[in-house]
Amino acid sequence: MRIILIGANGIIGRAIDHAMSESHDLIRVGRTSGDLHADIAKPENLRVLFENAAPYDAVICAAGEAAFGSLTGLSDKDFQLGLNSKLMGQVNLVRLGLSSMSDGGSFTLTSGVLAHHPIPESASISIVNAGVEAFAKAAALGLPRGIRINVVSPPWVSETLKALGRNPASGLPASVVAKAYVASVEGRMTGEVLDAQAYAGNA
Ligand SMILES: NC(=O)c1ccc[n+]([C@@H]2O[C@H](COP(=O)([O-])OP(=O)(O)OC[C@H]3O[C@@H](n4cnc5c(N)ncnc54)[C@H](OP(=O)(O)O)[C@@H]3O)[C@@H](O)[C@H]2O)c1
Numbered sequence: 001m002r003i004i005l006i007g008a009n010g011i012i013g014r015a016i017d018h019a020m021s022e023s024h025d026l027i028r029v030g031r032t033s034g035d036l037h038a039d040i041a042k043p044e045n046l047r048v049l050f051e052n053a054a055p056y057d058a059v060i061c062a063a064g065e066a067a068f069g070s071l072t073g074l075s076d077k078d079f080q081l082g083l084n085s086k087l088m089g090q091v092n093l094v095r096l097g098l099s100s101m102s103d104g105g106s107f108t109l110t111s112g113v114l115a116h117h118p119i120p121e122s123a124s125i126s127i128v129n130a131g132v133e134a135f136a137k138a139a140a141l142g143l144p145r146g147i148r149i150n151v152v153s154p155p156w157v158s159e160t161l162k163a164l165g166r167n168p169a170s171g172l173p174a175s176v177v178a179k180a181y182v183a184s185v186e187g188r189m190t191g192e193v194l195d196a197q198a199y200a201g202n203a
Contacts, residue, residue, distance in 0.1 A: 007063030015174035042088030140191030
């Protein structure tokens with residue numbers, strides 16, 4: 001398959017790249033990294049990206065920003081960041097990427113554990129993650145030509161915890177999280193939220 005991988009240079013994106021590059025043709029995308037550049041928060045960037053990358057069989061997004069912070073500490077700008085980037089960025093990937101996608105193709109978006117297991121600093125991120133999941137479930141009901149959509153919900157990733165100076169053992173390695181993205185692209189499911197933790201036993 002010819003697959004657009006957004007966030008290919010990130011912690012999760014690199015693991016997806018490693019898991020899929022032998023059997024698929026990947027087009028790696030980031031704002032400043034990768035084969036093609038686009039900021040998912042900018043619809044005009046996405047229009048150019050899809051024009052240049054077409055035709056493609058799948059789009060995977062392992063990217064998108066949202067701000068951590070206490071409820072009283074989060075600013076208007078902090079909330080807007082998550083809404084524009086991780087939420088509407090991924091919604092717009094589907095809206096703008098649909099017409100050039102092959103019949104039977106798929107979108108795989110990313111949410112995260114904080115949608116359903118919030119912490120005091122996740123007010124903004126929890127909205128965004130839950131919104132991505134709700135969008136995908138609704139979009140799955142209306143996608144044409146056998147096109148599918150799923151969301152991968154990663155827990156804390158070990159490599160991220162390590163980079164933050166926290167105990168990596170309480171997270172899931174990115175290589176395991178990547179298995180959920182492979183399952184979404186290569187499987188038949190649609191409208192599903194894939195809890196990456198469920199792939200921990202499939203080493
Ligand atoms: N890591 C975790 O523990 C964890 C847990 C749950 C959910 N998640 C979610 O998983 C996704 C990926 O996380 P990660 O930890 O792998 O991130 P990361 O290491 O920070 O990497 C993010 C990647 O996405 C690209 N990127 C960031 N913003 C972008 C944008 N607006 N448009 C296009 N590309 C963009 C970056 O490349 P450029 O700098 O070149 O743009 C980079 O390659 C995020 O949505 C995150 O919220 C992560």
